[in-house]
Amino acid sequence: MIAIIDYGVGNLFSLTASLNYLGAEVKVTADAADLEAADRIILPGVGAFEDAIAKLRATGLVDTIMEQVEKGKPMLGICLGMQLLFEESHEYGVHQGLGLVKGTVASITEDLKAAGKEKVETPAGTEELKVPHIGWNALKFDADEPLFKNIKQGDCVYYVHSFYGRDCEESTIATSEYGITVTGAVRNGNVYGTQFHPEKSGKVGMGILKAFMEI
Amino acid sequence: MITKRIIPCLDVRNGRVVKGTNFEGIHDVADPVEMAEFYNEEGADELVFYDITASVEERTLFTDILTKVASRIFIPLTVGGGINTLDDFDRVLKCGADKVSVNSGAIKNPDLIYEAARKYGDQCVVLSMDIKRVDGSFKIFAKGGRENTGIDAMEWVVNGVNNGAGELVVNSIDTDGVKGGFDLELLDEIASRVNVPIIASGGAGKMEDFSELFRHKGMDAGLAASIFHYKEIKIRDLKEYLRGEGIEVRL
Numbered sequence: 001m002i003a004i005i006d007y008g009v010g011n012l013f014s015l016t017a018s019l020n021y022l023g024a025e026v027k028v029t030a031d032a033a034d035l036e037a038a039d040r041i042i043l044p045g046v047g048a049f050e051d052a053i054a055k056l057r058a059t060g061l062v063d064t065i066m067e068q069v070e071k072g073k074p075m076l077g078i079c080l081g082m083q084l085l086f087e088e089s090h091e092y093g094v095h096q097g098l099g100l101v102k103g104t105v106a107s108i109t110e111d112l113k114a115a116g117k118e119k120v121e122t123p124a125g126t127e128e129l130k131v132p133h134i135g136w137n138a139l140k141f142d143a144d145e146p147l148f149k150n151i152k153q154g155d156c157v158y159y160v161h162s163f164y165g166r167d168c169e170e171s172t173i174a175t176s177e178y179g180i181t182v183t184g185a186v187r188n189g190n191v192y193g194t195q196f197h198p199e200k201s202g203k204v205g206m207g208i209l210k211a212f213m214e215i
Numbered sequence: 216m217i218t219k220r221i222i223p224c225l226d227v228r229n230g231r232v233v234k235g236t237n238f239e240g241i242h243d244v245a246d247p248v249e250m251a252e253f254y255n256e257e258g259a260d261e262l263v264f265y266d267i268t269a270s271v272e273e274r275t276l277f278t279d280i281l282t283k284v285a286s287r288i289f290i291p292l293t294v295g296g297g298i299n300t301l302d303d304f305d306r307v308l309k310c311g312a313d314k315v316s317v318n319s320g321a322i323k324n325p326d327l328i329y330e331a332a333r334k335y336g337d338q339c340v341v342l343s344m345d346i347k348r349v350d351g352s353f354k355i356f357a358k359g360g361r362e363n364t365g366i367d368a369m370e371w372v373v374n375g376v377n378n379g380a381g382e383l384v385v386n387s388i389d390t391d392g393v394k395g396g397f398d399l400e401l402l403d404e405i406a407s408r409v410n411v412p413i414i415a416s417g418g419a420g421k422m423e424d425f426s427e428l429f430r431h432k433g434m435d436a437g438l439a440a441s442i443f444h445y446k447e448i449k450i451r452d453l454k455e456y457l458r459g460e461g462i463e464v465r466l
Contacts, residue, residue: 013311017286047336120216123461124432130410132338132381135217135435136260136465156218156465158291160338177216200313202255202290 001025002213003038005065007055009080010046018199022210032064040212041065041073045080049089049105049163052080053097062098069100074190074215079161082186082193091163101188103168108133108182111166117179129179132162139184139196139204141174146215147185147192148174150207157184157196157204164195190215218465219429219457220260220436221450222414223443225250227296228267230276232444244444251284254443257450259290260465263316263384263438266296267359278310285311295343295384299323304331308339316341316384319357321375322364332379341414342380344368346401347388353401360388368401369408376409383409384438386416394420397428397437406433414438422453426460 002019004012006028019026027034035041043065045052056062069075077085086097089105097105109131112118119126136156141148159176165183174184176196185194192212198205225232225247232244244250251262262284266277274297285292294307295316304315315335321327321342332340345360346353346368353368372383385405387398397415406413412435415428419439428434442448454464 011308011313013285013309014289014313017311018289021287021289122216122432124430124434127432128410130412130435133217134338134381134412135220137217159217199289200291205289 001027001034001038002040002042003034004028004042004044005035005056005059005061006030007052007059007061009052009055010044012044014197015042015044015078015199018206018209019213022206022213024213030059030061032061035061035064035068038068038073040215041068041075043075043077043081043084045078045084046160047080049080049083049091049097050093050095053084053089053095056084065098069191072190074212075192076212077191077193078199079195079197082195083163083165085186085191085193086165086168089163100191101165101168101171101186101193103165103171103183103186105163106166108162108164108178108180111164112179115180120179132160133164133178133182134160136201137176137178137182137196139174139176141185145173145187147187147208147211149211151204155204157194157198157201157208159196161195165193216463217435218260218463219434220414221258221425221453221464222261222263222436222438223250223254223259223450224263224265224416224438224440226265226267226440227277227280229273230280233267247280248283248287250444251288254450255288255290258454258466259450260436261291261293262288263293263295265316266294268297278306281307281310281312293341295341299327301327301330301334304335304339308335314339314341314382316343318343318345322355322357322366325374325378328375328380329378332381337379337381340380341382341384342372342375343384343386344371345386345388353404356388360391369404372405373408376411380411382412382414384414384416387418390418391416392441393418394442396420396424399427399431402428402434403431406431412436422448422456425453426457426462429457429462
């Protein structure tokens with residue numbers, strides 16, 4: 001059984017439907033016993049970091065999550081769920097994360113500015129990059145990473161975000177280019193995170209979820 | 216880099232996909248779930264469903280179809296038609312929509328965009344507009360393009376984005392169904408005023424219309440219905456053509 005942590009953040013329809021489609025037994029839950037009984041845990045999330053981490057802590061599940069991860073249970077954070085895995089976020093103030101993956105969450109807009117990369121050359125001429133980073137972008141990943149065993153280098157995945165994981169080089173297992181190099185996925189042992197939405201990334205996304213089900 | 220998107224639009228009435236020319240003479244086309252699966256196989260980057268039904272019974276039929284599609288196809292889904300309140304947002308998001316497109320609902324209640332953007336995030340709120348030239352200026356039309364609201368389109372766009380619309384669907388009534396190309400004059404005017412993704416709609420007839428579109432700044436996606444529905448252009452062929460033209464697409 002895959003436990004999807006329900007902490008009142010975001011719409012879980014597609015995530016549940018995509019896992020069901022792949023034949024997984026899924027439970028959307030805020031019950032510690034379900035996390036203990038599950039083979040795998042998914043931490044979803046959309047919205048703002050501060051609000052989400054507060055809601056996650058309010059469920060009282062953080063200790064259980066830490067215990068289960070410590071025991072080696074595979075966990076996958078998706079989008080904001082991935083960002084919550086980091087040590088801290090700089091989204092409107094500084095907020096502590098779960099600290100399961102080394103790194104911080106930073107603003108794409110600010111880092112594009114700092115890198116002088118707000119504008120890019122396209123077939124239409126010089127264009128300003130839009131933030132949020134929304135849409136299909138090509139993924140470059142570590143070839144030996146089991147999470148990506150079903151997909152090809154350069155396959156596109158679907159992103160929707162304005163902040164991204166930074167200073168996490170040692171955990172980064174996939175990236176996409178958007179003026180700056182955007183962290184696409186991270187891994188620390190049995191803890192995985194994808195900034196993109198596998199449940200919205202068509203067949204490529206299904207291949208990634210299927211691989212997670214087999215880890 | 217983010218790829219340019221090709222989006223088929225499915226107007227659904229009474230459980231079937233329909234497509235008219237200049238919004239008149241609507242023809243029945245096919246089963247929406249089958250069509251959605253076909254487009255997913257073809258490489259569509261996103262699907263837009265417009266509910267053009269009127270009655271409550273038909274609306275339930277529409278949300279059933281949406282649920283079915285969202286349970287089988289895992290690419291972004293945008294839903295529009297009959298979105299007038301936050302409850303309408305809630306209703307379609309629960310059935311698996313990722314983005315909700317507002318058109319007449321925003322004209323009737325200009326606070327809708329702001330309220331929805333605060334509740335669901337800007338990325339969830341798509342402002343869709345039917346625009347037509349009237350005496351040399353662009354005006355917003357309501358009721359499926361039949362009624363001139365008198366609202367200046369450029370002011371409307373800027374206000375909509377300031378209120379939190381995260382994306383725009385710009386449908387030109389003047390070019391819709393004519394297949395002579397997108398309304399680049401209108402699209403350029405809009406792109407010069409805002410910095411959110413623009414989905415161009417109305418007028419695509421051949422592959423070159425899309426490559427021409429993507430050579431204009433600020434254009435993120437091309438939307439069309441009949442040329443895809445009647446297989447005049449196959450999405451996979453179109454994307455291969457675009458890649459050959461140096462435009463980044465997802466294949």
